[in-house]
Amino acid sequence: MPKLSKTTVDKAAPDPNGRDIFLYDDTLKGFGLKVTPKGSKVYVVDYRTPEGRTRRFTIGRHGSPWTCEEARKKADEILRELRVNGTDPMEEKAAAREALTVKELADLYLAEGPAEKPNKKQSSWDTDRSNITRHIGPLLGRKVAKALTSADVARFQVDVAVGKTAADVKTGFRGRAIVEGGKGIAARSMAVLGAVMSFGVRRGLVPHNPVVGVKPYKGEKMERFLSEREVAAICEGMTILEDIAMLNSVMANAFRLLMLTGCRKSEIAALVWEAVDFDRGCLRLADSKTGAKVVPLAAPALKLLADLPRTGSPYVFPATRDGRFGTHVVNPEDCGHVVGLQGAWEVVRVWCGVEDVRIHDLRHSFASFAAADGASLFLIGKVLGHTHARTTERYAHLSDDPLKAVVERTAGRIAAAMKIDTGEGAEVVALPTGRRKRT
Numbered sequence: 001m002p003k004l005s006k007t008t009v010d011k012a013a014p015d016p017n018g019r020d021i022f023l024y025d026d027t028l029k030g031f032g033l034k035v036t037p038k039g040s041k042v043y044v045v046d047y048r049t050p051e052g053r054t055r056r057f058t059i060g061r062h063g064s065p066w067t068c069e070e071a072r073k074k075a076d077e078i079l080r081e082l083r084v085n086g087t088d089p090m091e092e093k094a095a096a097r098e099a100l101t102v103k104e105l106a107d108l109y110l111a112e113g114p115a116e117k118p119n120k121k122q123s124s125w126d127t128d129r130s131n132i133t134r135h136i137g138p139l140l141g142r143k144v145a146k147a148l149t150s151a152d153v154a155r156f157q158v159d160v161a162v163g164k165t166a167a168d169v170k171t172g173f174r175g176r177a178i179v180e181g182g183k184g185i186a187a188r189s190m191a192v193l194g195a196v197m198s199f200g201v202r203r204g205l206v207p208h209n210p211v212v213g214v215k216p217y218k219g220e221k222m223e224r225f226l227s228e229r230e231v232a233a234i235c236e237g238m239t240i241l242e243d244i245a246m247l248n249s250v251m252a253n254a255f256r257l258l259m260l261t262g263c264r265k266s267e268i269a270a271l272v273w274e275a276v277d278f279d280r281g282c283l284r285l286a287d288s289k290t291g292a293k294v295v296p297l298a299a300p301a302l303k304l305l306a307d308l309p310r311t312g313s314p315y316v317f318p319a320t321r322d323g324r325f326g327t328h329v330v331n332p333e334d335c336g337h338v339v340g341l342q343g344a345w346e347v348v349r350v351w352c353g354v355e356d357v358r359i360h361d362l363r364h365s366f367a368s369f370a371a372a373d374g375a376s377l378f379l380i381g382k383v384l385g386h387t388h389a390r391t392t393e394r395y396a397h398l399s400d401d402p403l404k405a406v407v408e409r410t411a412g413r414i415a416a417a418m419k420i421d422t423g424e425g426a427e428v429v430a431l432p433t434g435r436r437k438r439t
Helices: 006-011 068-085 088-101 104-118 122-140 150-161 183-202 227-241 249-261 267-271 299-307 339-352 360-372 377-382 390-418
Strands: 021-022 031-035 041-048 054-061 167-170 176-177 282-285 293-294 428-430 437-439
Touching: 031 068, 041 068, 054 068, 054 088, 068 088, 104 122, 104 183, 122 183, 150 183, 150 428, 227 249, 227 339, 249 267, 249 299, 249 339, 249 360, 282 299
Parallel strands: none
Antiparallel strands: 021 031, 031 041, 041 054, 167 176, 282 293, 428 437
16 A cells, blocks of 8 residues: 555544454555554554564554654654664563553653543643642652552552642742642542553553552532622622732632632633623633533623723733733733632632632532522523533532522412411411311
């Protein structure tokens, strides 16, 4: 066949008879593409060892990082090493597998995992990377991956929970990462470790996943719901903080919009004017944690947005400082969206006396007010953009008050039909049996 190229690889189709198909390149002997019955496309190189044995080495699955040209370079490198030094890539791979550390396997997972899971969001991969860097690497990174045991995994979870990986790390000119322990962090790190080991199993790098069977911690619930009094105190406090120049108005308005919409922090921080539909009263978010969604806006939220100044930046809440040098941005069009909301919120919550309230609790509070007003969990989930009903079920316990209100309204109507006095006075009601009862 002609030289393997992106076009020929893309056009390659599985065999209707259920057999593997091999397409070989006519310019680099031994380099080819295997197409499985399920349609997977894998680059391979066939070669003969100095002892005369024929072997097939798997380079990798088609896609990032293995494009046709990158796979060809790898195949050429393997064949050259075989000719010059007699190096058998299969034996090298076996030796590397024996010595592969957890850190090396995790790095491979971060480099090649996205090709296996193209629908996984970049933000999720960034979270995985953070867990690997902050927790998995320091505690398990040097261990041989194939020798990792369930006991090692269980000990790892305990160590993260008690804070053995806690640290305060400088991440840039003004950046800072505070790494903490806790059962929730430990459970999430366990999930990432499990994904790394599963990846290793699929690649044939480790014999089994030692995370399977180790019971993860149940994270402590961190939900906190604001009362109307606390909402008023926060808003009044932010106004004072703005007046005394302790809180930037961009950040203060971002917090106000968070309270008025129930959006996630990332959705508001990165909000662009293009996504604000004043005519239909909504935000049209092209991307979010659950994909594209439309967020309905109430009149107060629309007014807040309408009153915001337009600086020339595409972002509703633009950055006010250049994070590299700490100077004011000269050209707003060149700056990104606001950052540092967490640091600003630390000031707000201490000033307002709500130290236990997180930014995400503003979203929970929006839902709690909706539940207290009698909104159904289904509609609350729609407003918040939940894709699974069970995510919204966390607000079910807040339905006590609305249920009582339903009971009061329903019983009130029935009482009126029965001519029962619902006040402090008592009324005698005739029962169907002819007896009389004092109520």
